[in-house]
Amino acid sequence: MLPKRTLMGPGPSDIYPEVLQAMAQPTIGHLDPAFVDFMDEINVLLRRAFITQNAVTLPISAPGSAGMECCFVNLLEPGDKVVIAINGVFGGRMMENARRCGARPVAVEFEWGTPVDPDRVEDVLKEHPDATAFAFVHSETSTGVRSDAKSLCELARRYDCLSIVDAVTSLGGIELRVDDWGIDAVYSGTQKCLSAPPGLSPVSFNDAAMDKVRNRKEPVQSWFLDLELLTGYWSSGNKRAYHHTAPINNLYGLHAALEILHREGLENSWQRHWDTYQQLRDGLQALGIEYLVDPEYRLPQLNTVRVPDGVDEAAVRAKLLNDFNLEIGAGLGPMAGKYWRIGLMGASCTTDHVELCLRGLKAAI
Amino acid sequence: MLPKRTLMGPGPSDIYPEVLQAMAQPTIGHLDPAFVDFMDEINVLLRRAFITQNAVTLPISAPGSAGMECCFVNLLEPGDKVVIAINGVFGGRMMENARRCGARPVAVEFEWGTPVDPDRVEDVLKEHPDATAFAFVHSETSTGVRSDAKSLCELARRYDCLSIVDAVTSLGGIELRVDDWGIDAVYSGTQKCLSAPPGLSPVSFNDAAMDKVRNRKEPVQSWFLDLELLTGYWSSGNKRAYHHTAPINNLYGLHAALEILHREGLENSWQRHWDTYQQLRDGLQALGIEYLVDPEYRLPQLNTVRVPDGVDEAAVRAKLLNDFNLEIGAGLGPMAGKYWRIGLMGASCTTDHVELCLRGLKAAI
Numbered sequence: 001m002l003p004k005r006t007l008m009g010p011g012p013s014d015i016y017p018e019v020l021q022a023m024a025q026p027t028i029g030h031l032d033p034a035f036v037d038f039m040d041e042i043n044v045l046l047r048r049a050f051i052t053q054n055a056v057t058l059p060i061s062a063p064g065s066a067g068m069e070c071c072f073v074n075l076l077e078p079g080d081k082v083v084i085a086i087n088g089v090f091g092g093r094m095m096e097n098a099r100r101c102g103a104r105p106v107a108v109e110f111e112w113g114t115p116v117d118p119d120r121v122e123d124v125l126k127e128h129p130d131a132t133a134f135a136f137v138h139s140e141t142s143t144g145v146r147s148d149a150k151s152l153c154e155l156a157r158r159y160d161c162l163s164i165v166d167a168v169t170s171l172g173g174i175e176l177r178v179d180d181w182g183i184d185a186v187y188s189g190t191q192k193c194l195s196a197p198p199g200l201s202p203v204s205f206n207d208a209a210m211d212k213v214r215n216r217k218e219p220v221q222s223w224f225l226d227l228e229l230l231t232g233y234w235s236s237g238n239k240r241a242y243h244h245t246a247p248i249n250n251l252y253g254l255h256a257a258l259e260i261l262h263r264e265g266l267e268n269s270w271q272r273h274w275d276t277y278q279q280l281r282d283g284l285q286a287l288g289i290e291y292l293v294d295p296e297y298r299l300p301q302l303n304t305v306r307v308p309d310g311v312d313e314a315a316v317r318a319k320l321l322n323d324f325n326l327e328i329g330a331g332l333g334p335m336a337g338k339y340w341r342i343g344l345m346g347a348s349c350t351t352d353h354v355e356l357c358l359r360g361l362k363a364a365i
Numbered sequence: 366m367l368p369k370r371t372l373m374g375p376g377p378s379d380i381y382p383e384v385l386q387a388m389a390q391p392t393i394g395h396l397d398p399a400f401v402d403f404m405d406e407i408n409v410l411l412r413r414a415f416i417t418q419n420a421v422t423l424p425i426s427a428p429g430s431a432g433m434e435c436c437f438v439n440l441l442e443p444g445d446k447v448v449i450a451i452n453g454v455f456g457g458r459m460m461e462n463a464r465r466c467g468a469r470p471v472a473v474e475f476e477w478g479t480p481v482d483p484d485r486v487e488d489v490l491k492e493h494p495d496a497t498a499f500a501f502v503h504s505e506t507s508t509g510v511r512s513d514a515k516s517l518c519e520l521a522r523r524y525d526c527l528s529i530v531d532a533v534t535s536l537g538g539i540e541l542r543v544d545d546w547g548i549d550a551v552y553s554g555t556q557k558c559l560s561a562p563p564g565l566s567p568v569s570f571n572d573a574a575m576d577k578v579r580n581r582k583e584p585v586q587s588w589f590l591d592l593e594l595l596t597g598y599w600s601s602g603n604k605r606a607y608h609h610t611a612p613i614n615n616l617y618g619l620h621a622a623l624e625i626l627h628r629e630g631l632e633n634s635w636q637r638h639w640d641t642y643q644q645l646r647d648g649l650q651a652l653g654i655e656y657l658v659d660p661e662y663r664l665p666q667l668n669t670v671r672v673p674d675g676v677d678e679a680a681v682r683a684k685l686l687n688d689f690n691l692e693i694g695a696g697l698g699p700m701a702g703k704y705w706r707i708g709l710m711g712a713s714c715t716t717d718h719v720e721l722c723l724r725g726l727k728a729a730i
Contacts, residue, residue, distance in 0.1 A: 062426055
């Protein structure tokens, strides 16, 4: 029997009890007429969460990393140039994906803990007028930084690039407006601010992105992630074409989580993340714990804070886990050993969570 | 609320209640020390199910189609020649995967409903001494045919080819001996004879296969399915390296399903599938319903039978669904409209299931 934890790391977050119950519903056939209707409902709920009318809005049948790969393998052809902003782990992973597609990635690097600076991106886009895409991370889960997705997507459009946006940690937690901001392609995850188990990656592609996909010279290198096959599979009713067997119970969970989000209201959820972050921030300040990121660019749902001098960071995390059944996250990459990442995502974003975390840290430091 | 069905199609099968309960356990962090131990247990249970000592035996974090793609993208480099046997839908999908890797696939085609003939494969392997891999489907889910995996893998080895075996519908339902038969790479699914929800693809690779992966000239085209990154992620204890967030609750389900399989005993499970098939076969014969496949090559867990003359096959399936909440499968590809596929997989392989199906068919035809 696995222990029951309170999850305040970088994801997964605590899962809503209704979502866990939904996961345990008897599995139905993925071609059952009742399930086809259910998939239509998921499409509608996902469009509301992304604030988009994009027809191609669906959950990839694998975690967020596969959502990232889906964007890259569909939107880039061998030889295509793509500008990629790197201000943390996930920008680096984008580079890796672009290389493996045979694309020519151009990196624009920023200090970890700072946002992507549109001016520096513009300089690079000017230098590379042949670039066809610009990719960046809206919410860098490795550092807790929010970049200005709206400005960056405007910039991409101005330089005739498709924008590819990592919103894994954004969806449901902070403002994200796919249509208003002109995002061409976006991917997210279920285990962050949606508080469903990991295993699916919601994605959305607008017409400009789908035009690029439909006019490819070469087939998409991944059969599993081929968007044209996936859109056939996610088509309504009789037009539906078998592709793969979807993770049916995960879709039950996602459906339940999206319903919870919409009952609360998307903007109310953003506000709750903001309010709860302020409580945590004040409490951490009282403990003398400092943030990595300037207040202006902080993600409320992912708080990267410096381990106080002389404190053994791993020992503190172990004590929280053993004495409080509380998980907080370690630093990733260059932040390892020096920072913690405290998540306030979805079901883990409550006053009770803040209090438990502060009580735990007080005892453990 | 979705209806509760009895699943006797080509998969998913009915899920064991214990497995559904396991899916609803609170999600734990994928880097939690307790979860790392749990992953080790899954590795051990999977090795027992595959009857292998292969170190690299793990569940891919996506459905069976991704397991197939994992084998192809890791074991083939651009320009590699691979011989692929096609005797149903899934051999065709292998061709598609090989092409998208930039490999040179050579098809050996067989009539649908017949097994892969080793003699004809040998002729093709002789004609193509530069082939580096031979791929085939052990249990063709589209037709209900079992091919002789042992002989085919011997043949592959004799011609210096790595064998890639689709065992999606085999695992737990019929004899499958990865080490004894010299299978180099194998993939399966969770939603067939293991009776866990779809969403994971157990795979196993032996040393010969891993040598090929480790000596690649070019990186694997998929980051998400890169076996070296995946083996780092599935390494025990402190050697574990973060790759992606695993579908934790699906792993709960898989663990529970594998425990059920091992409590029953692997050979007992094979026998149960055989015995239950005989009951179904006798009952279908009494109804005058004929099999597509010769008795010698039939899969007990997937029965492809001809729709009697003058019967509207879709109307029968609709009646079974509406009046009995019973799902059976339609024919795929050239079998559409002419055949049904009746599954007896895992938890759906009981005398009660046979009786329900026969009662339903009697009423519906």
